[in-house]
Amino acid sequence: MNATADSYVTEDGRTIGGVLMDMRNITLRFGGVEAIKNISFDIREGEIRAIIGPNGAGKSSMLNVISGFYNPQEGEVFFRGERRPQMKPYQVARMGIARTFQNIALFEGMTVLDNIMTGRLNHMKAGLFRQAIWKGAAEREEIENRAHVERVIDFLEIQAIRKTPVGRLPYGLKKRVELARALAADPKLLLLDEPMAGMNVEEKEDMSRFILDVNDQFGTTIALIEHDMGVVMDLSDRVVVMDYGRKIGDGSPDEVRTNQEVIDAYLGVAHD
16 A cells, blocks of 8 residues: 555555544543543554553543543544544444453453454344344354454464363463454454553563554554553554643654653653
């Protein structure tokens, strides 16, 4: 794809397109506490966009606004150029937005395969009666969804555990299964909330590789929260930095790492 006025090509040959999601003047309050204070930023099609900041900065609250879990008191959310009204999370998911969670949210008594199949629920259109008799359209739909899930399983290299109950898996593999479930939804925008939290070095390397491959091979736009700054700087095309609910930085990894306000926020020092 050739670059246009609204797109550009990265150094590694990926094309970043126009604005996919635009957060405009977002303010979110819980009682008298402002978790997000008049923040604006966008996410461009095909990029990996990081949201970083110290603990309590409002990062997860922002991700919850994007996914529809929270509705801001002020500001507007635009997706694919259209203003998004207040929606429930399942309605946002139907728009093509999937996510993982900081605290793993899987059905531990179900197998890996069954957990990943839940990511296809929005793609299942056959009614209850057709599903019960499992004939015709319902059967074809089930086969198509199962084939898509099997491709995700192969892609994330978890064939060996596909029939294993999730509760028996180590933490790092559970994180990979949660990524698989989100990918099964075939999202246009994938939200990752601390995908590498609690992982060892080897597990982080694997997850980093998968995130890059999802972006490169599937063309999936990714927005992620991550505390490991080495990972953020290696993976991200652009970074938005939050601190106490405010935006204090926004730009390329190089621009952010040399931003004095960002440095102060992470070091906890004042700058004259």
